[in-house]
Amino acid sequence: MPGFESIVDQEKPVRLLSSIIQKGKIPHALLFTGIEGVGKRKAASVFAMACNCLAATFPNQQVSDTEIDHETEGRPPSPCGSCKSCRKIISGNHPDVISIQPDRDHIRIGQIRDLCHMLAMKPYEARYRVVVISDAHALNPGAGNSLLKVLEEPPDRTILVLTAHHLHDLLPTIASRCQHIRFNPISHDVLTDFLVTKKGISLREADLLATLAKGSLTGALSLVSSGWIEQRAWILQMMDKEPFSQSPLDRVTTLLAFSEKLAQKKDRVEDALEILKIWFRDLMIYQLSPDMVVNKDLSHTLKRLSEEAAMDDLLSAYDAIQSAQEKLNGNANPRLTLDVMMMKLTEFDHEKSCRHPI
């Protein structure tokens, strides 16, 4: 599905883009804002296709200051997906659809200067040349000023589409020259349904992953591809679901063995610590508000363990994991950092353990 219908749960942005195309009032610059993974780049690509689809006909007019008609409803004039122009855009080989992305967290002035050289020439073959500047909040000051000059004197038959997380991430002088379209986080129910129907995941697990993804489709798909559910199962097994029933010595042995295995999975340590943090967060929260936990599918275990654990111990465990995350982000030795974290996780209040019996 190459058209607007392939953009998940963004009815209003799709309606606005459709309105622009149907009326043929193509602005020189658009700004798509929204969290990561809600379809901004996908929408930019579909918009580029729709503006240039050889199977579509629409009025041919570019406007500099016309407001988007937010009230217009319309059937999305979706691109065909099969003409020469659509195929080139889908494969990323259209000479007039240009993508600019941050280079190590920054969009540098050299990238925008190169763009200016290209824009000085006419489009090769497109009805409208489309320049997609992803994560425009990463424009460094020089690049931002250079881009501003392009926006002040926009080239003919050229549309700039900027994407950013928030409107206020951009220089006001840049944002004010773009027509703004806001992409909202994808609803929990739509994300859950997508994972069930498109990825064949059980409803219970899809519900959990949708909660973790916080409205981001890309985030949800990344959790699926990284095997988040399986990784959690492994971590909880290694942690032992009966953490408070062991003697202190046995507990130390268990957790140091876990640390050794975890340190060997260097590419998974970051995810593993996040899973652990969410687990201990859930144990704390369950005592106060069981409906707010993330690991809803394991609520029986959470209920039992949260009743047995002391809140101070859970807070200390959470802090220990967070501290390990910070140290690893600062390039600390993984094995030593994980050993220290695990030792802190053994420091549960055994008096309370015996009383409750933890």
Ligand SMILES: [Zn+2]
């Ligand atoms: Zn087409």
